[in-house]
Amino acid sequence: MFSPTRYHNGMTARTHPNAAHTPPHLLVMKFGGTLMGSAEAIRHSASLVARSTTQGTRVVVVVSAMTGVTNQLLRLADAAETGDIALANDEIALMRNRHFTAAQELGAAPDSETVRDIREMHETLRQAVYGVYLLRELTARSRDLIVSFGERLSAPLMTLALSQLSMPTHHLTGGQAGILTDAHFGNAKPLPGTYQRVRDRLEGLLAAGLTPVVAGFMGETEKGATTTLGRGGTDFSATIVGAALHADEVWTWKDVDGFMSADPRAVPLAQNIAQLSYGEVMELAYFGAKVLHPLAVTPLQEHGIPLRVKSAADPDFAGTLVTSEAVTLEGQSVKAVTAIKGVSVITVSGAGILGVPEVVAEIFQTLARENITLLMVSQSSSMSNVSLAIQSGSAERTVAALRTPLAGRELQVDIQEGLAVLAIVGAGMRGTKGVSAKLFGALAAQDINILMISQGSSELNISVAIEGKDADLATREVHTAFGLNAPEPVAAEE
Template sequence: MIIMKFGGTSVQDAAAINNAIEIIRGRISRRPVVVVSAMARVTDSLLEIATAVSARDYEKASSIIRLLRDRHRSTTAELIPADESHRRLRGSVEQKLDVLFNELETIALAAATLGELTNRTQDAIVSMGERLSSVIVAGALQAKSINAEMVDSRAFVVTDNHFTAAVPRMKETELKAREVLQPLIDSHVTPVAQGFIGATIDGFTTTIGRGGSDYSAAIIGASLGAEAIEIWTDVDGLMTADPRVAPDARRIKIISFGEAAELSYFGAKVLHPSTVLPAVEKGIPVYIFNTHNPASGGTTIVAEPQPSRNLIKSIAFKRGVTIVNITSTRMLLAHGFLRTIFDVFDRYETSVDVVTTSEVSVSITLDNAERIEPIKRDLEGIGQVAVEKHKAIVCVVGNDLKFTPGLAGRVFGAVSGSNVNMISQGASEINLSFVIDESDVEQAVRLLHKEFFSELDPAVFA
C-alpha cells in the first residue's frame, strides 16, 4: 500500500486531474491512498474570504464564493460527462459541492454579522479547499472506472486545538486511520482523503499550516505502515539550488531524511518541513515526483545518506530573516542566562533558527518578526538589544560536513564579497548556515553553486 499526495497544481483544473488519474491508474495494483490539496489558488481565495468577513464585508466574501462555486462546478462538468451512464454520478458530485458551498456561505455570513474572525472560524473556512477538491477527484476517478471513495480526513486525523497550526496526535490518529481507511483498502477501494485538515477530539475542524498536505500524507502513511509515500508536485524533485536563482541547478536523485529536512526547513519549498518526520520514525521512503513530467526519476528520500563524490547535496536559503542581538555583562560566569532569554521567545510563541553566543552576547535569528516589539521590550530587561532586519540565512547541506576539513574555507571564500553576520555549524553534522544581507543572497547562492557543483556524481545527481 502506498500514499499518493497530489498538490494544488496537480489538481488545479480538469486537465491536471485527468493527468493525476492516469498516474493513479498506473499504480492501482499497489493499493494507493490518495491525498489531495485544494485546487491551485483556492486556499488564497478562502483566506480572502476570511479577511473580508472579519471586516464585515459579506458582499465581497459572497462574490468570491460565487467564483469558487463556478470554478468547481465547471471543472466537474469537464471531468464527468452528462450522458446517461454518468448522469447520477455527476448529479451526486454537484450536490456534494453545493452542500459544502452552502456551509461556507453560512459560516461567512455568521462571521461577517459578528465582525469577528476567530482562528477556529478561519480553519472552518480555509479547510473548504481540500474538502471540495477531494469530492471532485473521487468523482472523476469513479467516472474513469476506478473504484474510489472520498473519505473525510477529519474522521481520523486527530489534532490538538491550536487552530491554524494544529499538531496531530499521532496515537489517536494511527488508531482511527486504520479503523477508517484499512477496510476500504482491503476491499480494493481507493480512498481519496484531504491533506492539510484534521479535527480536535471534540470534532472542530483544524488545519496544520500552509503546506501541511505533505505532512498529512506522511501522517497517514506512518499510521497505515505504507511501503512508500509519493509527493506529486510541479517540479522534478529536490534540486541542488533553486533553479530560479541558479539556472544550472540539477536534480538530486537520492538524499537522506536528515538532509531533506534541513533543506525544507531552510527554504526548499518542494517539501513541507515536517513531512519527513513521521516517515523517518517508520522508515518509510518518500518520493517526490512531477505530475506534469512523471517520466522524470524524481527524488528519493531514504533513511541513510548515499555516498557521494560531491561534498554538498544542495544549497537552500530563507529570506525575510531578522537578527536579535542581546548584549549583557551579566552573562559572564552566570548560569541560567540563556534560559531567561529563551523564556521570552517562548512567552510570545516565536521560534528561532540560528543561535550564536559569545562571553557577553547572544545573537538569534527569527523568520517571523510579527511580535518583535514586545519581545524586544522584554529582552531589554536583560541587556542591550539591537534588531537587524532584511537578512537572509544561507544553508549548505551534505553528509558529515562537520567533520570535513576545509569546508568553511571554501564556503566563505566563495562568498567573500558578502558581509557574514552569523555562522552556525557545530549543532549539525549535515548543515553549515550563515546569515548575510538579503540583497546579497542570490549572488551568494550562485557563487556557492559554482564552487561545489562544477562536477557531479551521476549516482546522486541527474
C-alpha cells in the first residue's frame, strides 16, 4: 500500500483538488506495456477495469504489447532482412513461450480459445517474417504488420483475465475496432471516417453488455493493410476511441503517478502536476515527457473530453487531469522542465541562401518528404543560415537528403552532435515578464552554454539546445529556479 509522505506544511503528496469526482458512465482505459508485462500485471490491470464496471460504468479497454515485445519484434524483423532466420525464429519461439505461459497462469486450458488464438497469431507472424527473409527486404508496410503482433497477442490475454472476473468481453485489432488511417506506415494518422467507424463497431458490443478489448497502436488503411500510429501509439488509439464514443473520460493507466514537473531520475524533488491543459500536454509530450504520445490529446479537444493519467499502483490517487482549461496557481509561470537527449543540430549556411526564399522551402519540403521530425528551428537575422534540431538517429539521413536538392547552390551543411533540447512549459508564461531571464540565468550560473533558442508565439514553451552532457544538471537547476521542487519530506508523527 502507498503511504503518503508528510510535508512541512501538513499536506500530503496525494492531496489534490481533482481527487473527488462522480463515476463516469463510459470510460476508455488504456494499459501500457508494464501493466501488460506478466500474468500478475494483467490480472491487476483487469481488476482496475472491474473496479469501474462494478459501479455501473461501461468500459472500453485498449492494451499495449507486453513489456519489451515491440523491441523484440523489431529485432527479429531486422534479423530476417539480413538473412538470419535462425535468430528470428528463436525470438519468435521465446515470444510464443512467454504468451503461452501468461495464458496458462491466467487460467487458460490447453485447448482454450485463447491458446488457439495465440498459436494462430504466432504462425501468421512466422510466415510474415519468413517472407521478409526470402525477399531480403523489410518494407515499412511489412514492418508495421510484424510489429503489430505485440498488441494483437496481448489483447486475448486481457480478455482472458477479464473473463476470469466474470466479465463478458470481445477482443479486436485496431482495424477491426474501426481505426482507419492513411498509408503512412510507421506513423499513420487517422482519417476523418475513423470516428464513425469506431462508433458503429463498438457501440453494438457495449449495448450487448460486452467489454471491448482493443489492440492499441494499430489501424488499417482503406485497403485493409495494417498500419501503426508511431511509438507510444496506444495512447493515441485510446483517445481516438474515446472521441468516437464521446466517452466521459479517457484514463491512461501507467506505472507512474501522472505527469511530473521533471524526470524524477534527473530531479529527485520533482512532483506530480495535478492539472494540465491540452496545449501544455502536447508541449510536454513533444519535448521528451514520455508519459503520452504527442498527438494523444488531439482527438479529445473538439469534444472537450478529459484525459486522466493514473497510477496502477495507487488507483485511488487522482493522477494528472488534462482538460481544455489551463489552471495556473498564482505566481506559477512554469509547470514543468523537460529534456530530450540524443539531439543533433544541422546548419545550412552560405551566400546561396541570402535572398533566395525557395532554398528554405526546399529544406522543409525535403524534411517532410523524408518524414523527419523537427524539434527546433532557428534562422539567423542575416538570413545566411538555418539551424534544425532533430533526433540524432535521423541525422545522417537528414544530411544526405538535404545535400541532394541543395547541390550547386554554394551552401554548406554542417552537423553538431551530442546535444540535448531543454524546454520549460506552462501556460503561466504567457505575458509574464522575466521568464526567459530566469531560465538563462539558471543555466549561466552553472556555466552551461546555450547553442540555440526557440519560443513559440503561444508562449507555452521556451526551448534551448545545450550540450547533452549538461542535460541533467540543467534540468535540476532550472527546476529549482522556477520553484518547482517538492518540499523536503519530514518523518510523520507517530
